[in-house]
Amino acid sequence: MTIAAAPQVAVVVFPGTWSERDFADVADALGWQARLAWHTETELGRVDAVVLPGGFAHGDHLRTGAIARFSPIMRAVEAFAAGGGPVLGSCNGFQVLTEAGLLPGALLRNNHLEFRCDWQWLRCERAIGPWLSSLAAGDAIRLPISHGEGRYFADDATLDDLESSGRVVLRYADASGAVTQAANPNGSLRGIAGIVNERGNVLGLMPHPERASDAELGGDDGLRLFRSLERWLQEQPAAAERL
């Protein structure tokens, strides 16, 4: 019997990223080893998971994530994702993942043109992959959102494919978990707040789980995503050997 090592997580930092320290704080609190990986680096090192945090990478100029996707570190993130490694992109990180083609669709300006910073209920549609394994379909969780460009868009064929393959994992909802137009904070098509890739190892979501990981700060539903990763890693002892 071996004692599971603390998860090693790389938190990618672009110029303008703003949530990396919040992720690192959560990792510290959980006893993980978190390393901030600057965008010009070419290697992630031996890690169990990668986080692309929120912020405004490269000032969000041209389009959100448009410049960041060409950063050297993204070649390593793409290789890690291709190998099945757990990747979490939150907010701007989600935008970077769509620009990089690791997730389909795009995030457009909120339909009301306002930057929206608020608590938001979400319905878990499918508890798959390393980041959601501790949830169950139908669960309602409460996380902060903080974005001006979170309106999920994809063409109808892509949306239908996401739905039929069970890759829409989080939708904006009310406190009861009901997905309604009134609960949609940005005009996202079909209320989509989070999706995964075909293998399920790459999760992109607009909300911020790292900002809801301490009950003293208003809520800790975000911890469920990080606990999911711990559980997933324990079930897959070879995960750390992948690289």
Place this chain on the structure above:
Amino acid sequence: MRWLAEVHVALRPGIADPEGETIASGLRSLGYRTVSDVRAGKLLRIAFEIDEPAAAEAAVEEMCRRLLANPVMETATWELRADEQQDADPALP
């Protein structure tokens, strides 16, 4: 040879454009009541050097495809012309 490309990037037709809708509303409130639609976009003016005219056109197409527009939600159109003014050699009399 110097070239000047003016690239227009816009949301694909049919995608809700709240910025354009807000501008249209502003125009109507100023009295331009017949304004039915405004689509907002970006204008990118790109100066560059390349010898062959065909290569210049291809370069702009490639810039649009690789970076300037995201085909998931945007279209790019452009006008390309020789940048004669800046092509003149200031050292000549």
